Amino acid sequence: MKIIRAKDYNDMSRKAANIISAQVIMKPHCVLGLATGGTPVGTYAQLIDWYNKGDIDFSEVTTVNLDEYRGLPRDHEQSYWYFMHKNLFNSINVQPDHIFVPNGSNPDADAACKEYDDIIHMVGGVDLQLLGIGHDGHIGFNEPGAAFELGTHCVDLTEETIDANTRFFGNRDDVPRQAYTMGIKTIMQARKVLMVANGADKADIIKKAFFGPVTPEVPASILQMHPDFILVGDEAALSKV
């Protein structure tokens, strides 16, 4: 495990974008595993900036996203498909048929998850997986207690996650109750894992996940066992370690 300290959110975003950029330069046809949430938005903005300056080319890159709400069509403003296009894909030259996000509109959970694992297998596995971390240590939608050995699967959102996401949907009843997510096994099979974390509210969970025992109760703690795991955090997120 390697920890990189950044001064603030912008510095964290630039450092994370540098690592992703190095991956794309070293292997132009690489597979990037991507995340949604607030934390990576600055990283995506930095990548777009470098793309506009001609410093990075995504024309051969394939992307696979971590997760998607079950039941939301792609064009729904809160779908992760929509989020990724708005925050990254619409502004870079990744080819549309190289973009993969679990298919939230397929109500058949087993089929949707199997199809996604098959896609990850078909593209040759993930070279670099970008992650954020939830306050309870979740990665993707793998909540505390999730089995470490799972591939892509369907999860019931916890009441806490539904509460947290209500701000995006306006109304609690509109928040989807389930999601398709890469499992811990899928994430651990990525050749490199890069986590971004910022803000004082992440300090406790960063300490617990990476300086405490490896346990399914803190899903991110398994990353201690990953052979190439990099955590880029700002001062506030790393203030307790």
Ligand code: F6R
């Ligand atoms: C995103 C995801 C989540 C987030 C986590 C942190 O695709 O799967 O695990 O990474 O909830 O979210 P933020 O960055 O908003 O604090």
